Amino acid sequence: MSLATMRTGRIATSKAQSIGSSAFSSRASRRRGLCVRATTDAAEPDAAVIDKNLELMRHFSEQYAQRTGTYFCVDKSVTAVVIQGLAEHKASLGAPLCPCRHYDDKAAEAANGFWNCPCVPMRERKECHCMLFLTEDNDFAGREQEITHEEVIDGIKHMM
């Protein structure tokens, strides 16, 4: 199945919510009234472009987790679909806009940069409401900072 047909965000969100609503809609998130819902309804990018960006964002996620001492979710299908959402946004918008939020104007948000991954809350406070980067004390944090290409593909398929 082409990755272009594997729409991300809505799946990622529902999965993450089922894993841990307390973690996913964190207190901080609720305070800010964040809408944790992935949206990837921008212009449809080519499947090959998405695949290339999928690998870019997979690699970025590994590097960033290692650099910040954060970990992927114990359920790597969550990690996979967030990476997919980032890849789709990078392909369609030119920037890895966070896939777990609703935007009235995605292009404007991408240009603004606040929610481009790693977003400002992550950079400043290690807060990732997508559950891509989890601190060690998070109940849903696994022990891994690596995810293979195959794990990403399997994780995405698992969510279909």
Ligand code: SF4
């Ligand atoms: S670090 Fe921020 S932009 Fe990146 S996935 Fe997490 S919440 Fe979204």
